[in-house]
Amino acid sequence: MRKRFFPLIIFIGLVGLLAFGLTLNPRVVPSPLIDKPAPLFSLPQVHDAAAVIGSEQMKGKVVLLNVWASWCVSCRLEHELFVKLASSGEVPVYGLNYKDRREDAVRWLEFYGDPYIVSALDADGQVGIDFGVYGVPETFVIDGDGIIRYKHIGPIDENTLDKEIMPLVRELKGRRT
């Protein structure tokens, strides 16, 4: 008699599995770079072609590295959050301007506000490849030892920032002292 219910049990199990699958985002690929040293780079700055920004300037502190571009529409969604975060001064935010033109990038920052300490100009996307960037915007948390601790693909929202990123930043800062 119990055998009769086997198909039903298997069916319910399958439905459960598929329902769980629907809650996952197939576009989010786990990055192999988590807990690995961030790739070393050195690029011209968006606002000053003669000045350099890179791993050297970011080391020794917990930072956010935000990959953005003026052509990236969803970057505008998260931008306000970064502007607010920058004015709070809790964590330095650096920008990686990905496959963009300098004049477009500058104009975009003038229009939407510039939360970045400095933005690096990655015109050919080579540094982006080293960071495994595939869906701008992306946000990395890099600790004082230059290790990538977290990566977010796509625009961040308030929830992600308050519940995931900032607690991690505070924890990492605490670890340093």
Next chain:
Amino acid sequence: MRWIWFAALLAFASATFGADSPLVFDSAEQETRFKKLMTELRCLVCQNQSLEDSHAPLAQDLRNQAYAMMRDGASDDDIMDYMVDRYGEFVRYRPAFSPLTFLLWFGPLLLFLIAAAVAWRWLGAQQAAAGAELSEADDARARRLLNGKSPRKEKQRK
């Protein structure tokens, strides 16, 4: 003179036509090797296409990167490792053997073995039932049913 013009025009034409795929190979083998490698790599932007198929800008960049590495004498494994280091195992269309992927590789075989075991037991049970001797009373009843009754009832009995 005309030939020079013609050659210049040809060069210009190939330069413009080639704008979308500017990759020039040393040999046909190298080109085959490159194409094959590109079909083994997944494009991160349009995830069900290989780097070979995809027109996404990132795919173009990664193709150029792989091309540059190949020209510098990198092996297929070097290029594969370069991509996996940056984008993870996900870029491989054929997952590598690792404890994480054993289930992926051997899962079908495992399922087949389970199915075979179940079938084996079931067939064994059937055979045991078929081979069982009928008691005298059952035998007599079966004969009565087979001889005297309609075919429909016979079917039901089965």
